[in-house]
Amino acid sequence: MSQPLFNTICLVGIGLINSSIARAVRKHGLAARIVTLDSSDQACQTALELGIVDAASTDPAQMIPGADLVMIGTPVGAVEKVAQAIGPHLAAGTIVSDVGSVKIAVIRDLTPSLPEGVHFVPGHPIAGTEHSGPAAGFAELFEGRWCILTPLPGTDDKAIAKVSDLWSAMGSMIETMDPSHHDQVLAVTSHLPHLIAYTIVGTANDLEGHLQQEVIKFSASGFRDFTRIAASDPIMWRDIFLSNKEAVLEMIQRFTEDLTALQRAIRWGEGEVLEKRFTETRAIRRAIVDAKQA
Amino acid sequence: MSQPLFNTICLVGIGLINSSIARAVRKHGLAARIVTLDSSDQACQTALELGIVDAASTDPAQMIPGADLVMIGTPVGAVEKVAQAIGPHLAAGTIVSDVGSVKIAVIRDLTPSLPEGVHFVPGHPIAGTEHSGPAAGFAELFEGRWCILTPLPGTDDKAIAKVSDLWSAMGSMIETMDPSHHDQVLAVTSHLPHLIAYTIVGTANDLEGHLQQEVIKFSASGFRDFTRIAASDPIMWRDIFLSNKEAVLEMIQRFTEDLTALQRAIRWGEGEVLEKRFTETRAIRRAIVDAKQA
Numbered sequence: 001m002s003q004p005l006f007n008t009i010c011l012v013g014i015g016l017i018n019s020s021i022a023r024a025v026r027k028h029g030l031a032a033r034i035v036t037l038d039s040s041d042q043a044c045q046t047a048l049e050l051g052i053v054d055a056a057s058t059d060p061a062q063m064i065p066g067a068d069l070v071m072i073g074t075p076v077g078a079v080e081k082v083a084q085a086i087g088p089h090l091a092a093g094t095i096v097s098d099v100g101s102v103k104i105a106v107i108r109d110l111t112p113s114l115p116e117g118v119h120f121v122p123g124h125p126i127a128g129t130e131h132s133g134p135a136a137g138f139a140e141l142f143e144g145r146w147c148i149l150t151p152l153p154g155t156d157d158k159a160i161a162k163v164s165d166l167w168s169a170m171g172s173m174i175e176t177m178d179p180s181h182h183d184q185v186l187a188v189t190s191h192l193p194h195l196i197a198y199t200i201v202g203t204a205n206d207l208e209g210h211l212q213q214e215v216i217k218f219s220a221s222g223f224r225d226f227t228r229i230a231a232s233d234p235i236m237w238r239d240i241f242l243s244n245k246e247a248v249l250e251m252i253q254r255f256t257e258d259l260t261a262l263q264r265a266i267r268w269g270e271g272e273v274l275e276k277r278f279t280e281t282r283a284i285r286r287a288i289v290d291a292k293q294a
Numbered sequence: 295m296s297q298p299l300f301n302t303i304c305l306v307g308i309g310l311i312n313s314s315i316a317r318a319v320r321k322h323g324l325a326a327r328i329v330t331l332d333s334s335d336q337a338c339q340t341a342l343e344l345g346i347v348d349a350a351s352t353d354p355a356q357m358i359p360g361a362d363l364v365m366i367g368t369p370v371g372a373v374e375k376v377a378q379a380i381g382p383h384l385a386a387g388t389i390v391s392d393v394g395s396v397k398i399a400v401i402r403d404l405t406p407s408l409p410e411g412v413h414f415v416p417g418h419p420i421a422g423t424e425h426s427g428p429a430a431g432f433a434e435l436f437e438g439r440w441c442i443l444t445p446l447p448g449t450d451d452k453a454i455a456k457v458s459d460l461w462s463a464m465g466s467m468i469e470t471m472d473p474s475h476h477d478q479v480l481a482v483t484s485h486l487p488h489l490i491a492y493t494i495v496g497t498a499n500d501l502e503g504h505l506q507q508e509v510i511k512f513s514a515s516g517f518r519d520f521t522r523i524a525a526s527d528p529i530m531w532r533d534i535f536l537s538n539k540e541a542v543l544e545m546i547q548r549f550t551e552d553l554t555a556l557q558r559a560i561r562w563g564e565g566e567v568l569e570k571r572f573t574e575t576r577a578i579r580r581a582i583v584d585a586k587q588a
Contacts, residue, residue: 193516
C-alpha cells in the first residue's frame with residue numbers, strides 16, 4: 001500500500017465540513033490517523049460514536065502535537081481564540097489550513113498565533129448543506145465542487161501542493177485566488193443570498209398569526225427554497241456577515257437599488273422593465289447549468 | 295368502465311401547468327377527450343406531437359364548443375383577451391376554471407365575458423417548476439401539493455365539486471379560500487421570493503466582467519437556488535407582479551425594512567441581533583418540513 005498523504009490530520013471543530021472531511025479522508029485513505037479537537041464534549045463524543053475519528057478531545061495539548069495537518073473548521077468568529085489555544089502546541093513543519101467562508105478575517109485572526117516554521121494555507125470548499133453538526137457530514141460532499149485556496153505570498157509550495165492534493169483526492173477542483181477577491185466573489189454568490197433568505201423567512205415569521213400558518217401550509221417553490229437556506233447554522237452565518245462586512249454591505253447596497261427599481265416598475269405598471277430584467281436572469285442560469293454547478 | 299369525470303376538457307394555453315394537467319387527466323382517465331386552444335401554432339403542433347391532446351387549434355370556434363370544462367392556463371395578463379375570445383363560444387352549463395397565481399385580477403378580467411349559465415370556479419395549484427412550455431409538463435406535478443379554489447358566493451356547488459374532484463384525482467389536496475386572502479398569502483410564499491430571486495441574479499448579472507464570470511463558476515448553494523427560481527417564465531411573472539400589485543408592494547416594503555435592520559446590525563457589529571434573527575427562521579423551516587411541503 002502506498003503512503004497516505006498525511007500521517008495525522010487534526011480536525012479542529014467537528015461540524016458539517018470537518019466531519020465530511022473525516023469521512024472522505026477515511027474513504028480515500030488520505031491519512032493514517034484522524035483526530036478532532038472540539039470545544040464541546042458532546043461533539044467529541046458524537047464523533048467517536050460515529051466512528052469518523054480515531055481520537056477526540058477538548059484539550060489542544062492532547063490533539064495538536066503529532067498532527068502534520070491541522071484543519072480549522074470552526075465558525076470564523078472563533079478562529080482567533082482557536083489560534084491562541086493551538087498555537088503553543090504547533091511544531092515547525094506542521095501545515096495549518098481552514099475551511100472558512102471568509103478569508104481576509106481568518107488570515108488576520110490566525111496568523112499572529114502561528115509559530116515560526118508552520119505553513120498556513122487558507123482554503124474554502126464551495127460546498128455545504130443547511131444541516132450542521134458531526135452527524136450531518138458525508139464523504140461525497142466535495143465531489144465535483146470547487147475548493148478555493150488563498151495562500152499568502154511566500155508560502156511553502158510543498159505545503160500548498162499537499163493541501164491541494166488533499167482536496168483533489170476528495171473529489172474537488174482547485175482554484176487559487178487572492179483572499180480579498182475571494183471575499184468579494186463569495187459576498188455575491190453565498191453571503192448575500194443567505195442574508196436575503198434569512199430576511200424573507202423572517203418577514204414571513206413576523207406576519208399576523210393566521211397568515212403565518214398559511215404561509216407554512218402553502219409554502220410554494222420559491223419560499224420553500226429560501227427556508228432551506230435560512231435553516232443554516234446561525235452562529236456560522238452571524239460570524240460570516242460580521243467578518244466580511246465591507247463586501248457584504250456593498251452587495252446589499254447594490255441589491256437594494258435593484259430591488260427598488262423593480263418595486264418602482266411594479267408600482268407604475270412598467271411591464272417592459274420587468275420583462276427585460278426577468279429575461280436577462282435566465283442567461284445566468286443557463287451559464288451555471290453549462291458550468292455543471294447547477 | 296365508469297364514466298370519466300368530464301367528457302371534453304379544453305385546455306386554454308398549453309404551457310407547463312396545462313400540459314401537466316393533460317398528462318394527469320389522461321393517466322387517471324378523467325376525461326374522454328382533451329383538446330387545447332393556444333395562440334401559438336408552434337405550441338399546438340408540439341402538443342399534438344407529444345400526444346398529450348386529441349386536438350389543438352388557435353381558433354376558439356373549433357376548440358371551445360363541446361367542452362364541458364375549459365381550463366385557462368395562460369399568463370394572467372392575457373386572461374382578459376382570452377375571455378373575450380372564448381366567451382361567445384361558451385354554452386350554458388360549461389364549467390370554466392383557471393390555474394392563475396393571482397385570483398382577484400383573474401376574476402375581474404374573466405367574469406365580464408362569461409355568458410349567463412356558465413360556472414366559473416377560480417383555482418390555483420401550488421405547484422410548478424422553473425421550466426416552461428408544453429414539453430416541460432409531467433403527470434405527477436400536482437401529487438401531494440395543494441390546490442386552492444376561490445369560488446365566488448353563489449357559484450353552483452356541483453361545479454365546484456367537479457373541479458375539486460378533478461384536482462383530487464390528480465393527487466392534490468384542496469383548500470377553499472377568499473380570493474383576496476389567496477393573493478395575500480401567495481404574495482409572501484411565492485411572488486416576493488420570485489421577485490427577490492430575479493433581483494439578486496440581476497445584481498450579479500450587472501457585476502464587472504471578471505467578477506461575473508467567477509460568480510457563475512463558484513455559484514454556491516444559495517445563489518444557485520436563486521438562479522433556478524430566476525429562470526422562471528418572464529411573461530408569466532411580469533403579469534403576476536402587475537396583477538397582484540398591492541399585496542406585492544406591501545410585502546416588498548416589509549422585506550426592505552427587515553433587510554435594512556439586518557444591514558444596520560452588520561454595519562455596527564451587532565452579532566446578537568443577527569444570531570437571534572437567524573435562529574427564529576429555523577423554526578419556520580421545521581414547520582414546513584413537518585407539514586410535508588419541503
